Amino acid sequence: MxxxxxxxxxxxxxxxxxxxxxxxxxxxxxxxxxxxxxxxxxxxxxxxxxxxxxxxxxxxxxxxxxxxxxxxxxxxxxTDAEIQAAALKSQLTDANNAIAELTELIASISQ
Structure with missing residues (x-):
């Protein structure tokens, strides 16, 4: 076999x-x-x-x-909890990147 x-x-x-x-x-x-x-x-x-x-x-x-x-x-x-945590982490990273870009844009406009 x-x-x-x-x-x-x-x-x-x-x-x-x-x-x-x-x-x-x-x-x-x-x-x-x-x-x-x-x-x-x-x-x-x-x-x-x-x-x-x-x-x-x-x-x-x-x-x-x-x-x-x-x-x-x-x-x-x-696990479902690990998948949800990874999705949330990705969303938070995206939000933090958007905030950083907006902060840079505001700083450049203010000068």
């Missing part, structure tokens, strides 16, 4: 192939780098060699560790 393997498809269609699953970690024989994964987790599809497909939205990278020439990748779904 063939071992069940997985492919992870990130939101930019990057594929991480030939992964084994151990608990909640995917194991790769090829090097995995956080920089290649982070920022690409708004939509993640897990495809099993048995034809199974799981679609996830808004995941986060928990860790990548190397052990014995293999890389262990752990992802998890963000």
């Amino acid at each position: 063939a071992k069940r393997t997985f492919t992870i498809v990130l939101d930019d269609d990057t594929q991480i192939k030939s992964l084994e699953l151990n608990g909640n970690s995917f194991i790769s024989k090829t090097e995995l780098k956080a920089a290649d994964i982070e920022g690409k987790l708004s939509k993640v599809t897990l495809k099993g060699s048995d034809g199974s497909i799981e679609e996830h939205g808004q995941m986060t990278l928990v860790q990548i560790t190397q052990d014995g020439g293999k890389w262990w990748l752990c992802l998890r779904d963000l």
Whole structure:
């Protein structure tokens, strides 16, 4: 019986192939780098060699560790509270940027 393997498809269609699953970690024989994964987790599809497909939205990278020439990748779904907090933070950043721009505009007009 063939071992069940997985492919992870990130939101930019990057594929991480030939992964084994151990608990909640995917194991790769090829090097995995956080920089290649982070920022690409708004939509993640897990495809099993048995034809199974799981679609996830808004995941986060928990860790990548190397052990014995293999890389262990752990992802998890963000909670609703984490998604809402990120959206609020983005809105506050946008508001702060708008205030800074208006402040600069007022300062330039006042001179």
